[in-house]
Amino acid sequence: MAEKPKLHYFNGRGRMESIRWLLAAAGVEFEEKLFETREEFEKLIQGGTLLYEQVPMVETDRMNLVETRAILRYIAAKYDLYGRNLKQQAWIDMYVEGLKDLSDMIMFFPLSLPEEKEMNLEHILARATTRFFPVYEKALRDHGQDFLVGNRLSWADIQLLEVILMAEECKPSVLAGRNEFMARISHIPTINKFLQLGSQRKPPLDEESIETVKNIFKFERGMFLKNMSTIVAEY
Numbered sequence: 001m002a003e004k005p006k007l008h009y010f011n012g013r014g015r016m017e018s019i020r021w022l023l024a025a026a027g028v029e030f031e032e033k034l035f036e037t038r039e040e041f042e043k044l045i046q047g048g049t050l051l052y053e054q055v056p057m058v059e060t061d062r063m064n065l066v067e068t069r070a071i072l073r074y075i076a077a078k079y080d081l082y083g084r085n086l087k088q089q090a091w092i093d094m095y096v097e098g099l100k101d102l103s104d105m106i107m108f109f110p111l112s113l114p115e116e117k118e119m120n121l122e123h124i125l126a127r128a129t130t131r132f133f134p135v136y137e138k139a140l141r142d143h144g145q146d147f148l149v150g151n152r153l154s155w156a157d158i159q160l161l162e163v164i165l166m167a168e169e170c171k172p173s174v175l176a177g178r179n180e181f182m183a184r185i186s187h188i189p190t191i192n193k194f195l196q197l198g199s200q201r202k203p204p205l206d207e208e209s210i211e212t213v214k215n216i217f218k219f220e221r222g223m224f225l226k227n228m229s230t231i232v233a234e235y
């Protein structure tokens with residue numbers, strides 16, 4: 001039996017969460033080696049398996065895969081979630097890269113300065129509802145199919161559901177009345193299982209986990225804030 005992929009990361013969503021989603025949706029069981037301290041992360045670096053001394057890293061098929069997008073693409077292709085031809089791949093790429101722009105904003109949101117929180121949230125929700133989600137709604141409406149690309153489940157659908165749920169955590173019912181897609185994809189058995197309590201899905205960052213992440217990666221608060229401001233300014 002093939003070995004389960006082993007995911008190396010801290011015990012939180014961050015950049016690894018989309019990888020967890022994709023593996024879970026593909027019905028692939030995986031193990032996690034979660035580090036909790038800077039020392040454990042440094043030990044991993046010293047082991048020499050991190051190409052750029054960064055995580056996420058996924059051990060699979062006798063490779064130590066790094067770079068989130070490379071990992072996601074490998075998994076999508078391996079488990080037949082990456083379209084049937086180059087054009088479908090291009091559409092999937094366009095959808096998932098847009099979704100990444102939105103999910104990056106949401107990922108950095110908890111790191112906003114208290115006085116910027118409200119403004120940042122408004123900005124994220126405006127972008128979600130006027131720039132990004134209408135694209136996916138229109139695509140589904142125009143071709144009248146259940147999935148974004150090629151009339152079958154792909155990485156794009158899985159990432160869309162992940163990001164819709166992230167946006168809903170920022171503001172419940174952000175998609176009120178427009179969530180047929182969400183219900184449909186959530187009912188796919190592998191995805192439904194991942195959405196249940198007790199799965200390997202991680203909760204949103206709370207204050208305590210922000211402190212842990214800062215200690216592990218030696219992030220300065222200013223770095224987060226700079227990221228958030230840059231992202232808000234760019235989109």
Ligand SMILES: N[C@@H](CCC(=O)N[C@@H](CS)C(=O)NCC(=O)O)C(=O)O
Pocket residue numbers: 014015053054055056066067068069217
């Ligand atoms: N381009 C990389 C960025 C990875 C990255 O920044 N990882 C952070 C944790 S989420 C890290 O390992 N930081 C430690 C460092 O850069 O020294 C990817 O997308 O995977």
